[in-house]
Amino acid sequence: MATATSTGVDGTGRCSYDGRATAFAFENPAGETVSWTFAGVRGVDDEVPEPTVRKILGTVRLVDSTP
16 A cells, blocks of 8 residues: 655646545455555545545455456
């Protein structure tokens, strides 16, 4: 698992915010690398708090997709 942030975004407009991303990667039973990623903005009223991201991450489960 890794978390990265960006700061100092220069610009104006709807998409000009600092950001945060959390990624989780693992190997499934078939030997493939699979991942889950959250990307969001930082420093806004509706920012998703880190504990919420980790709670969501805690629900990631392998699912048998064979019919």
